[in-house]
Structures are given as structure tokens and as C-alpha cells.
Amino acid sequence: MTRLFLGASALALIATPALAHDPEFSEARLSTHVRTMSADWFEGRAPGTAGEDKTVAYLMGAFAAAGLQPGGDLRADGSREWTQDVVLARSTMVDTPLVEMNIGGEDVMLVQNEDVAVRAPINGEAQVELQDVELVFVGYGTHAPERGWSDYKDQDLSGKVLVMLVNDPDFEGGEGDFGGPEMTYYGRWTYKYEEAARRGAAGVLVIHETVPASYPWGVVANGNEQTFDIVREDPKAAHAGLEGWMHSDLAERIFAANGTSLEAVKAAARRKDFQPMPLGTTIDATLLARQEQIAAKNVVGVLPGSERADEYVVFTAHHDHLGMVEDPAEEGDAVYNGALDNATGTAALIEQARAFAEKGGAKRSLVFLAVGAEERGLLGSKYYAANPLYPLSRTVGVINTDSLGVFGPASDFSISGTARLGLLDLMIEEGEALGRTFAPDPRPEAGGFFRSDHFPFAQVGVPAVSYRSGQQLTEGGAERATELARDYVANHYHQASDEWSADWRFDGITSDMLFIHRVATTLANGEDWPNWAEGSEFKAIRDASAAERD
The missing domain is CATH 3.40.630.10 (Zn peptidases)
Incomplete structure (x- = not known):
């Protein structure tokens, strides 16, 4: 090898010989x-x-x-x-965000962490106010010129709220320009936020689906009252004012009002000829947050x-x-x-x-x-x-x-x-x-x-x-490992129930x-x-x- x-x-x-005395871990x-x-x-x-x-x-x-x-x-x-100061920007919500959409002519007040999961704004602004801002669906929100791919098609979408899918265009079909089902960095929500900000978007909402996201809605609905980032000279260049997730049920409602469906637009987004799609939906949002800098800590020891x-x-x-x-x-x-x-x-x-x-x-x-x-x-x-x-x-x-x-x-x-x-x-x-x-x-x-x-x-x-x-457990094999992993992701990952158990095997x-x-x-x-x-x-x-x- x-x-x-x-x-x-x-x-x-x-050729290095085996260690004469391996340590005994307790x-x-x-x-x-x-x-x-x-x-x-x-x-x-x-x-x-x-x-x-x-x-x-x-x-x-x-x-x-x-x-x-x-x-x-x-x-x-x-x-x-013993520590390294990690200087961070911290944004803390001072009230529940107010988010309302006009869908098919009907005003719909959205519930935070149920319909949407909006983060505390980290673009440097203490107040983000959107009024009658148009929603535009941009497929997977990916611009990858080295792969001959752009969901934006050089359209000016500044000032819009961009709606996009999680993961990569290859996820559903299993093959294509992104190397198959393995996620590239283009599939991460962090990249999608960054690219939307680079294009001057007023906001970005990623449509949540458990399988392509790899975690349930409860994960993205946790911890949104505070957002952190490294300190940036121009935070607006990296973050839109509105960032968060949209529940798939809300997405279905929006697409239905446009005479289509989530599955149909996902199929369209897997093609190179996809064009950004205005959704005939507008959004009003008010986000209030306290902006400050803090020093988190790395703890460092050396031999x-x-x-x-x-x-x-x-x-x-x-x-x-x-x-x-x-x-x-x-x-x-x-x-x-x-x-x-x-x-x-x-x-x-x-x-x-x-x-x-x-x-x-x-x-x-x-x-x-x-x-x-x-x-x-x-x-x-x-x-x-x-x-x-x-x-x-x-x-x-x-x-x-x-x-x-x-x-x-x-x-x-x-x-x-x-x-x-x-x-x-x-x-x-x-x-x-x-x-x-x-x-x-x-x-x-x-x-x-x-x-x-x-x-x-x-x-x-x-x-x-x-x-x-490993997954091939000596007791129960891969089948038991898979069952335990699914239970953890579904019921305990980023939940209050991730607690020490006397049944754990160390x-x-x-x-x-x-x-x-x-x-x-x-x-x-x-x-x-x-x-x-x-x-x-x-x-x-x-x-x-x-x-x-x-």
C-alpha cells in the first residue's frame, strides 16, 4: 500500500516495531x-x-x-x-422574530421554529426589516463554474430573499456533475448562506428535508436565539440580514400556490438549464438583536x-x-x-x-x-x-x-x-x-x-x-449500530436528551x-x-x- x-x-x-507497552485507558x-x-x-x-x-x-x-x-x-x-482567546461576534435575539408571507394573495403569519427557523442576524445590524420582499427559488443555490454549473445564471437577485434546497444536485439522482451522492462543500448550508450574501441577497431560506439535510427539523429549530461568527471587517459580505430554514410543509404550500410542487422543482433544479424561479410570494420580517463581541475559549495543553x-x-x-x-x-x-x-x-x-x-x-x-x-x-x-x-x-x-x-x-x-x-x-x-x-x-x-x-x-x-x-460492533454488528445511530440522530442529537447513561459502554x-x-x-x-x-x-x-x- x-x-x-x-x-x-x-x-x-x-517497519517500526509494535509498541512494547501500550497504555491502559480507564x-x-x-x-x-x-x-x-x-x-x-x-x-x-x-x-x-x-x-x-x-x-x-x-x-x-x-x-x-x-x-x-x-x-x-x-x-x-x-x-x-492555558487558553487561547477566540474573539467572536455574537448576535442575540431580543424578541421573537416576526415573519409573515403573502402566499397566493393570502397573508400568513409564520411561527418561528415551526414554519421557519430564522437565526439571530449576524450581518452586523441590530435590526433587520424586510417589507414586501420577493422570494425567488434558486435551486440548490450553487455557483460552481469549474463544473459548468450555476443556479443563478448571472441574474441580478440582489435585494431578494432566496429559497434553495439543501445538499447537492446529485443527491436525488445519485450521479452527475457533483461526483455522485457524496456531499461537496456546495451542499452545506454554510456555503449557501455565503453565496447568497456575495450576491447581495436580502435573505436566504434553505428548505429543510430530513434525508438530504441528514438531521430532523428539531435540529435546525434549536439554538436560533443566538448566532456567532468570527469577527469580520464587513459582515454583510458574508451574511444576509435574514438567514434560516424553511419547513418543507411551508415550501409545499408556496410551490402549490405557483401551480407546482416541491418534487417538481427539485427535478428541475437537477438540470443545468435550471433558471431562477420567482415564487409570487413576498415576505415581511422584523428581527431585533443585540450585537456584541465576546471571547470564547480554546483550551490548550502541550507536551x-x-x-x-x-x-x-x-x-x-x-x-x-x-x-x-x-x-x-x-x-x-x-x-x-x-x-x-x-x-x-x-x-x-x-x-x-x-x-x-x-x-x-x-x-x-x-x-x-x-x-x-x-x-x-x-x-x-x-x-x-x-x-x-x-x-x-x-x-x-x-x-x-x-x-x-x-x-x-x-x-x-x-x-x-x-x-x-x-x-x-x-x-x-x-x-x-x-x-x-x-x-x-x-x-x-x-x-x-x-x-x-x-x-x-x-x-x-x-x-x-x-x-x-466503527459500525461492526462485536455485539450486534452493523445492524445494531445502524439502529442505534438512527435513534440517536432522530431523538437525541442536539436535543436536551443527549445525556450520560449508566448503560453506555466505554x-x-x-x-x-x-x-x-x-x-x-x-x-x-x-x-x-x-x-x-x-x-x-x-x-x-x-x-x-x-x-x-x-
Whole structure:
């Protein structure tokens, strides 16, 4: 098997003998970390809240107890803090948004989080006011000239509210100009918002459907009272005043008033000759929000390398979640606890740090980065990638852990999304030694590659993966794993019910951690530099910094 490395031969790496003493990871400690960080006392760990302050304090103590040194922002005396300030713009709704549409001549007052899920405006304005603004359907809202595709057809749609489908044009048919059902970045709602803003749209509403979105309506209807972004010089260039989702039932009503249907317009949107479609519907909206800047926190610990301290292997996991339920009287629970997502990955980060510290570190430096504001758009990792504490050109690779499996060991493993890079080749080889086979992401159409904290690192060229626990469970196999995953997504993902359970199996996570430990040990004690495969959109960025590693 060919590995994609720069520098010395990969064969030398393959010949590295098995570790004489693998660490023993504690199921009890992992369970305690998860149970603690997902307790109600931590208030859902939202950025810029008392819950985040408590989480950061817990992580600083846990990193210190594990044997790490502070690895965050530099102090005036040259020492480091435990944290990196992540400066964010925060928009907070001060009242329920008022949204009304005129559909087929009838005025219809819409219910927030039932008919639409409108975010607090993050375009820098404290008040967004739309009056009789026309809705235009723009297919998938994609402009991809390299694929000979544009849903906009160079029409001037500035000042309109654009309605669009989630995912890619290939999703329904399974093949086409976008490489089949695997989601590209064009399919992500973040891209759709960005492209609409670039075209001067007054607003954008993405039509929600559970299968192409990969999550139910309840997910997009949560957390809209606050919106976060990195601080931008011109936020209007990145965000329209009105951003959010439209329920498919409302979309059906609008299309029916135009003598068509959602299925019919989806079929039209899959063709290159699609033309933007005025919907004969107008929208009035009033959004009021408080605009401010806050500093969320990344928590950073480091084990300096014994021989090549200026080369870095980075472990990441996001410590934040969604905070408090907006109306606990209705929900029956006041806290989005975020136990699986992502107290599990953060617990693994802490205990991985302990294992390496007890071994005395490695030849290269090891950075343990608990990032914040992931649930707000990967903002902690985006901020680090734009403001690295350690040079990206000398970062060997990034291994992210997010929502690890709590239903026992598996005989396979995966990564989020689809990518070809030497880091994955190494993982496949190390997995074989442990009897773990690689299984491609079973749902590449969900866009997992773009939804975890490794992605901002990939965008700046650093080889990065987000590890996923396997699906071939030793007890129940893939069938049981699929059943459990569906139940979690449908009933617990981004819900107040994502809580620690005494029934969870942490032996699966310890198995995952041993696997990751072996991969990281090979990277941290080796001399090679993983790279992206030929044809990867990230390879040119990595290659451009090759001289800094020679």
C-alpha cells in the first residue's frame, strides 16, 4: 500500500516495531469526565456563558492533572496561558422574530421554529426589516463554474430573499456533475448562506428535508436565539440580514400556490438549464438583536518534543455544546447536556494526554486542543487555523475526536466524510495490526467532512481527519449500530436528551483510543510528513509550505 509522505521513505515507518507497552485507558475515568462535563451544572457549555467558564476551568485542571504544560496564548514574560482567546461576534435575539408571507394573495403569519427557523442576524445590524420582499427559488443555490454549473445564471437577485434546497444536485439522482451522492462543500448550508450574501441577497431560506439535510427539523429549530461568527471587517459580505430554514410543509404550500410542487422543482433544479424561479410570494420580517463581541475559549495543553520540539502533532475535540433550552417549560428539560456530542471526544482528549504524559511524551511536540464554539460553525478551530499558536507548516497532522461510540467495541473504524491522504493510509496500516479494518463513511452524502473541527485545518493544508468509531460492533454488528445511530440522530442529537447513561459502554472508546494512540505515536516519533493525495484541493496549499519543513 502506498502512503503519501514527504521526506523519508514510508517503508521505514512501516517497519517500526509494535509498541512494547501500550497504555491502559480507564473506562471509569472516561465515564467520569463525560458524566461531569454533561451535568446540568455546566449549563450546556455554550460559548460566552458561565457554563463555558466552568468547562474551561474543568479542562485546565484536567490537563494539568494529566501532566500537560500550558500551551495557549503567550504572556508578556514569554510563558503561556492555558487558553487561547477566540474573539467572536455574537448576535442575540431580543424578541421573537416576526415573519409573515403573502402566499397566493393570502397573508400568513409564520411561527418561528415551526414554519421557519430564522437565526439571530449576524450581518452586523441590530435590526433587520424586510417589507414586501420577493422570494425567488434558486435551486440548490450553487455557483460552481469549474463544473459548468450555476443556479443563478448571472441574474441580478440582489435585494431578494432566496429559497434553495439543501445538499447537492446529485443527491436525488445519485450521479452527475457533483461526483455522485457524496456531499461537496456546495451542499452545506454554510456555503449557501455565503453565496447568497456575495450576491447581495436580502435573505436566504434553505428548505429543510430530513434525508438530504441528514438531521430532523428539531435540529435546525434549536439554538436560533443566538448566532456567532468570527469577527469580520464587513459582515454583510458574508451574511444576509435574514438567514434560516424553511419547513418543507411551508415550501409545499408556496410551490402549490405557483401551480407546482416541491418534487417538481427539485427535478428541475437537477438540470443545468435550471433558471431562477420567482415564487409570487413576498415576505415581511422584523428581527431585533443585540450585537456584541465576546471571547470564547480554546483550551490548550502541550507536551514538548524531546528531539524535534518545533514539529507538532495536534489532537482536537470540541468542548462546547448548545447551552440552555430557550423555553424549558415547554421542553421539560433546561439543559442541552451534550454528553455524546462532545463530552465523549473531550474525555478521550484528556485521557490521551495522560497516556502520552505518562510515557514522557514523544520526539515531536504533542498539542492537545479543546476547541470552543464548534456548534456555532467550527469557530474555535477556524480561529486557531487563522491564528495558529504553533506553525501550521510544521504541524504534522491533526486527529479530531467527536461523538465517539458508546455501545461497545467494533472491528472496524471510519473517518468523517471522504478524503485521500497519507494520514488515512497510516491509520489503515495501524488498524490492521489491531484487527481493525477501514470502512468508508457510510453516509458521505451527509457532508461529514465539512462538519467537524478537522475541516478548518484541511482548508489551510494541514493533513487532518475526524476519527469515527466503527459500525461492526462485536455485539450486534452493523445492524445494531445502524439502529442505534438512527435513534440517536432522530431523538437525541442536539436535543436536551443527549445525556450520560449508566448503560453506555466505554470499552469501545478505550479501544478507539488505543488505536489513535498507536497512530499518533508513529507520527510523533517518526520523521515523515503526511500529505494529501494527488488531485486533492488541499495538496497545493500543503506543498507550498514544503520548504519550511526541509
